Amino acid sequence: xxxxxxxxxxxxxxxxxxxxxxxxxxxxxxxxxxxxxxxxxxxxxxxxxxxxxxxxxxxxxxxxxxxxxxxxxxxxxxxxxxxxxxxxxxxxxxxxxxxxxxxxxxxxxxxxxxxxx
Amino acid sequence: xxxxxxxxxxxxxxxxxxxxxxxxxxxxxxxxxxxxxxxxxxxxxxxxxxxxxxxxxxxxxxxxxxxxxxxxxxxxxxxxxxxxxxxxxxxxxxxxxxxxxxxxxxxxxxxxxxxxxxxxxxxxxxxxxxxxxxxxxxxxxxxxxxxxxxxxxxxxxxxxxxxxxxxxxxxxxxxxxxxxxxxxxxxxxxxxxxxxxxxxxxxxxxxxxxxxxxxxxxxxxxxxxxxxxx
Numbered sequence: 001x002x003x004x005x006x007x008x009x010x011x012x013x014x015x016x017x018x019x020x021x022x023x024x025x026x027x028x029x030x031x032x033x034x035x036x037x038x039x040x041x042x043x044x045x046x047x048x049x050x051x052x053x054x055x056x057x058x059x060x061x062x063x064x065x066x067x068x069x070x071x072x073x074x075x076x077x078x079x080x081x082x083x084x085x086x087x088x089x090x091x092x093x094x095x096x097x098x099x100x101x102x103x104x105x106x107x108x109x110x111x112x113x114x115x116x117x
Numbered sequence: 118x119x120x121x122x123x124x125x126x127x128x129x130x131x132x133x134x135x136x137x138x139x140x141x142x143x144x145x146x147x148x149x150x151x152x153x154x155x156x157x158x159x160x161x162x163x164x165x166x167x168x169x170x171x172x173x174x175x176x177x178x179x180x181x182x183x184x185x186x187x188x189x190x191x192x193x194x195x196x197x198x199x200x201x202x203x204x205x206x207x208x209x210x211x212x213x214x215x216x217x218x219x220x221x222x223x224x225x226x227x228x229x230x231x232x233x234x235x236x237x238x239x240x241x242x243x244x245x246x247x248x249x250x251x252x253x254x255x256x257x258x259x260x261x262x263x264x265x266x267x268x269x270x271x272x273x274x275x276x277x278x279x280x281x282x283x284x285x286x287x288x289x290x291x292x293x294x295x296x297x298x299x300x301x302x303x304x305x306x307x308x309x310x311x312x313x314x315x316x317x318x319x320x321x322x323x324x325x326x327x328x329x330x331x332x333x334x335x336x337x338x339x340x341x342x343x344x345x346x347x
Contacts, residue, residue, distance in 0.1 A: 019228060028221035028224075032217060035210070038342065038346060041346065042205060042345075042346050052347075055346050058342070059341075062338045063335055063338050063339070066220065066331055066335050070223075072324075077141065077149075078135075078137055079138045079148055083149075087164060088168070091171045094175055099182065101183075102180075102183040103183075106183045109185040
């Protein structure tokens with residue numbers, strides 16, 4: 001089946017210099033700073049809830065920058081964006097199920113195996 | 118097939134963006150017909166790969182939560198002694214910066230590809246592959262160091278025995294992806310350099326290889342946060 005990619009349109013997006021190189025250098029810089037900051041979280045021995053919050057925050061910001069700018073997701077059609085970003089949300093269900101399971105396994109080990117294992 | 122024309126009420130509740138989604142999915146034709154097929158297929162492959170890595174990371178979470186012996190302190194396990202001083206996680210931090218840099222050069226290679234700049238595209242892709250190979254070298258060093266210290270998939274001297282299994286499985290699978298990426302980049306770069314895509318007039322292969330490479334970097338972002346920093 002033939003694909004309707006309007007030649008003129010796809011060329012203006014990519015060839016008209018709509019994304020100057022400076023955009024990529026800027027994102028590169030942001031990613032460097034964010035990585036350095038998440039490394040500092042460990043280096044400065046930040047502990048507790050602030051540590052988890054900062055790690056998750058920097059991780060999501062980095063992932064968002066890579067996905068939207070480097071992988072050009074920000075300029076794709078919405079149908080493709082949703083097809084890619086919605087299914088992984090199911091993983092939250094898996095994570096929830098596995099936390100319950102892990103909790104159960106931990107208590108089983110603590111009670112019946114004297115904390116070993 | 119003629120499209121039904123939206124009446125006034127439809128226009129009120131459906132924004133143009135939503136209408137695009139509806140027409141893409143319900144036109145009784147290929148959904149992603151506006152996107153290069155190779156790119157759409159790469160995205161679907163990456164989606165399946167997302168599930169694979171997520172299963173590994175979720176498995177790691179389960180093992181770590183259910184371990185009744187303390188988990189090894191990653192900041193100490195992955196510390197290196199440089200100039201008589203022990204710096205925590207230093208090699209992992211360098212690996213992170215190297216991988217991010219490779220993503221930066223790859224993004225620029227894709228940009229130059231669409232500008233039909235053959236030389237710059239090929240050079241930047243080659244640079245990306247070199248960064249990738251450097252990353253793999255450091256990972257090999259890390260593995261060697263840990264194996265010498267007695268870390269095995271079933272036991273280790275630092276704490277919970279599940280640590281070794283998660284470490285080798287997750288970083289090993291990621292390393293395999295990087296290796297495949299380096300090979301893919303070298304193949305595409307040599308085709309770019311030989312003018313293959315100038316003859317076909319289609320530089321999409323560069324962008325598709327780029328998508329794969331950025332994904333490898335993306336996965337590392339999650340591994341870095343959950344495995345090394347947590």
